[in-house]
Amino acid sequence: MTGAELALCLLGAFCLGLMPGWLAGGRRLPQRPAFLPASRRDESITRDVGLEEMLGFLPDCAVLLARNGSLRFANAEALAVFGDALGTIIRHPDVFAALQRLDAETVLATADIVLDVPVRRVVRLVFRLVPEALSQAGVPVLAILSDRSEKEAVERVRADFVAYASHELRTPLAALIGFIETLRGPAADDPAAQKQFLEIMATQAGRMQRLIEQLLALSRVEMTEHRRPRDEVDAAQVVARVRDESAPLCSARGIVLETEAHPVAFQGDEDQIVQVLLNLVENATKYAVTGKRVPVVSLVTSEGVVGGKDGVSFTVTDNGPGIEAQHLPRLTERFYRVEGGQGATAPGYGLGLAIVRHIVDRHDGRLFIDSVVGEGTRITVWLPVRGERRQARERPSLLLG
């Protein structure tokens, strides 16, 4: 049952006198939301208390509007979901136009609006003229709001995925087709060349497969981004898992991962945090082996306060060649690759850090990247111990140390 239907049922029940009498003569709601105008004459509102209390029970976003579009009441759910964007939604010209359409015959209207600020939102509003018996005092319209932003985000992610996949796969695919043509034609009777080409083709196909896996991982992370993780995770256990899971990679590159961990519990998604650290460790080993010294990579946890909140930091350090300052702000952009050839021994796709950033954002954490050319790179992921409900789904900015 949708919110609108539920509200209408409640209204119907009320009209038929099925609701207990105490609701009709109920008391005022204890608190007026801050953004509602503190009108000096409130009697017009107090008479609707029964209706307001009923709307307070709704698990959906409901607001009451005056005929001229001014906001008279918003239930707790509406305040929690839309917060300070509520004012700008109600002022939207399409909302006013919908209100104008309502009259004795037309009791229902809808409006779909898109907001750019404070965050991108797609909102659908369903308006219902409240029967006169319930509203004597110029608050005749009930509106049920639903946030469609998530649905739109999913569609955008899907479109992005197709765009990126087709763009990034085109080059290796063209190479494969070229080799296949060569194998069929000029190299049809040359076993040595065939062996060599098949080798290259296998590498290219493997690359394409890994790319698709990473793109899928990125899409999954993006789609869960608006849901806060709720599990309790232990930092020491995360580090132990990362050490075990990265062991094959490290030994293949001749590196021992040095770890130091404290048992700190925080709210998060364990698999995702392990994924973040694995990505960082993989990058670090890749850079460390291209340096001129004996490669050293370490993963250390510590406790730290950022923005007044207690948190836990995971720091991955390598002693590779370092990254020039000009690249640092752009590292987490998808498909951003640092040019310069030193990383060319193990080329990536520029997706690892993009995945890291999305996961860190989901945890309301911060990512700090420090690098000195010739010294090495240090990347710190800070996560709050207990995440609070985010007021706005704004992306925490990437801070550079």
Added chain:
Amino acid sequence: MTEATHTVKSYEQELERLRGMMARMGGLVERQTAQAVKAVVDGDEEAAIEAPDLDPEVDELEREAEALAIRILALRSPMAIDLREIVAALKITGDLERIGDYAASIARRALKLDMDGGISLIGLRSMGRLVQDNLRRAIDALATRDRDLAVAVWQSDTAVDELYTAMFRELMTYMMEDPRNIGSCIHLLFVAKNLERIGDHTTNIAERIYYAVTGEMLPAVRPRGGLGPQQTPPAIPDAR
């Protein structure tokens, strides 16, 4: 019902109507600004047509609000906060109308823009977002008579000024690089200038809200950005 309460009630209704008109104007110019920015940075033609189309409605509302405000002044002789609110309303509707004009002018320019010179619009996009967000908060402050929010808006226009100065330099570079960019860049320069003007009117609105609520004026000199490092922002008066 006695005569006295009736009089007070209809007075309150008139004030309420005036507030409703301002909120509607606010919603309209917010929409105009949003569509204008979209028209330029996304090349959205529909948005470019919608923004100027809303202009007559805004103008009409301004006239209505003015007539109503004068009527209230003449018939009710309001005092103290009521008087301030009505005087502020007269000026705020003027500011809103100007913002609508600037937005319409930006949208009309968007139709003439020919964007294939590889000119980056990232700066303009963030400037547009910032201006929109300030406008939104100013109109929120108007609806809720929120003094602190008004002060916050008044102060945050510095960022818009900074971005405008940066845009100016950036566009100049494009023009020096290749004379074929000059046409587009001049249009974009006006777009940036108009956005900056919208930001200024937004701060005016914030000043008037502050005055209506507290009865005091904010300092005549607003903190400004984009002028250089040597400047000390004027102190914010401690209201009450």
